[in-house]
Amino acid sequence: MTGRREIFGSYRPGDTWLHRLPPWAKTVSVVVLFVVLFLPLERSVLPRDQESWHQAAGWGKPLVCLLVVMALGMTAGIRWRSWWETVRPALPVFLLLALYHLLMGTGARGAGVLLTVVAAMIATRVLLETTPQAVLLDGVVRFLSPLRLLGVDPARVGLALQIMMRSVPFLMGVTSDVREAAAARGVRAGPVRLATPVVVAAVAHAQRTGEALVARGLE
Amino acid sequence: MEERPGLDANVDRTVGVLLQDLHVRVPGVDGRTGETPILEGVTASLREPRTAVLGLNGSGKSTLLRVLNGLMRPSSGRINVHGIDVVASPRRARRAVGFVFTDPTAQLLMPTPLEDVELSLRDELGDPGRRRQRAMDLLEEMGLGHRMHHSVYDLSGGQRQLAALTSVLAVDPSLLVLDEPTTLLDHRNRARFLELLGDLPQQVVFSTHDLALAAAADRVLVVHGGRLVADGGPELVDRYGAWCVDGFPGEGTQNDDGAAGA
Numbered sequence: 001m002t003g004r005r006e007i008f009g010s011y012r013p014g015d016t017w018l019h020r021l022p023p024w025a026k027t028v029s030v031v032v033l034f035v036v037l038f039l040p041l042e043r044s045v046l047p048r049d050q051e052s053w054h055q056a057a058g059w060g061k062p063l064v065c066l067l068v069v070m071a072l073g074m075t076a077g078i079r080w081r082s083w084w085e086t087v088r089p090a091l092p093v094f095l096l097l098a099l100y101h102l103l104m105g106t107g108a109r110g111a112g113v114l115l116t117v118v119a120a121m122i123a124t125r126v127l128l129e130t131t132p133q134a135v136l137l138d139g140v141v142r143f144l145s146p147l148r149l150l151g152v153d154p155a156r157v158g159l160a161l162q163i164m165m166r167s168v169p170f171l172m173g174v175t176s177d178v179r180e181a182a183a184a185r186g187v188r189a190g191p192v193r194l195a196t197p198v199v200v201a202a203v204a205h206a207q208r209t210g211e212a213l214v215a216r217g218l219e
Numbered sequence: 220m221e222e223r224p225g226l227d228a229n230v231d232r233t234v235g236v237l238l239q240d241l242h243v244r245v246p247g248v249d250g251r252t253g254e255t256p257i258l259e260g261v262t263a264s265l266r267e268p269r270t271a272v273l274g275l276n277g278s279g280k281s282t283l284l285r286v287l288n289g290l291m292r293p294s295s296g297r298i299n300v301h302g303i304d305v306v307a308s309p310r311r312a313r314r315a316v317g318f319v320f321t322d323p324t325a326q327l328l329m330p331t332p333l334e335d336v337e338l339s340l341r342d343e344l345g346d347p348g349r350r351r352q353r354a355m356d357l358l359e360e361m362g363l364g365h366r367m368h369h370s371v372y373d374l375s376g377g378q379r380q381l382a383a384l385t386s387v388l389a390v391d392p393s394l395l396v397l398d399e400p401t402t403l404l405d406h407r408n409r410a411r412f413l414e415l416l417g418d419l420p421q422q423v424v425f426s427t428h429d430l431a432l433a434a435a436a437d438r439v440l441v442v443h444g445g446r447l448v449a450d451g452g453p454e455l456v457d458r459y460g461a462w463c464v465d466g467f468p469g470e471g472t473q474n475d476d477g478a479a480g481a
Contacts (some may be wrong), residue, residue, distance in 0.1 A: 010331070134347075
């Protein structure tokens, strides 16, 4: 199967300061960044009548966050192509959002929303490109370890998460395969036409994955 | 690979693989009622290092392999692999029997080869650092060191097959079962795979359509219509080739020709 893209990217081995930074520090930084990005701080800080300032701050904050995250990412050797790969699949949605805000005359707020989402995506990309997934999931498993008291096996949760992440590129590959198969027969496959074969493939994938787990004695 | 006695102390490789009057039936297919037989009365005792299972598509050879590692439960009959009763303790059997699927993408559960091998080692090595090191060493041994951090989707077919094999061999199974292992490989990768297979200390049972591969085995089983129609040495391979064209022994008759009674 061809044409698999990865929105969030996967670990690229390296030896930069971001690669060496402990995973918990990176994760906490990303969480803090998300809080800063998504909490409407200005509203409480600024008086209501300074609407223009408010709007400017609405896109100023995420822009600053975005630039800072990108600058940090570049010191870790993350290339322009990675940023582009992250943003590209979401472009249609971004375009719709931008159009909506332009039509409603809320361009500044639209810019704020878009920059917030892009900054969050880029930050996630930096985390995932500089930290092996296994290390991240070990962290998640440790974080969930108190759940053991409730009879939940954190290792099992971690495994489920990992298999889920492994399935994302598979499903994207299936989608592009189905689209190509349709195109090869001269049909343009829209979302409705795509749905059935993709769902069938997803179920088959789930069954095979279950079988592979059993075969490897990991059930 | 060194012996790890902690895995299953009761595994006894000298016993071999024993199949006794094995039947597998599934609920009726094609809208018919009743049961459809997939395997009927298979009996064999395999002690040879390499056993090839030959058969046409739908002959039941994949089912035969699946039964060996408890992936499929027989409707009746007994299977014993290296001293483990597969029907009674399928979990133990799965630990002792490594299974490699035809399509390695179905088998690789993790995003990268390294993580996949680490997953195999999870029960065995509790310490993440040691687990990682062991996984790296194993991949390095297989010549996949330079690809261990890559997405499994970015690997070539041959590399994926090697990665799947590394994950399965990581827990040092005593029997290795391969379902059409060379079907998706090009000639160079096939040659490399064969070389690798030749060096493995494990007993190996594999199904294949590749007659040259089957001829390299010490024992050959021919499955047709769910029955074991021939059981012998590599000399069977040429006859199998002829049967594919002229028809199989016992074809069209209800009774087994007795070759399975070994």
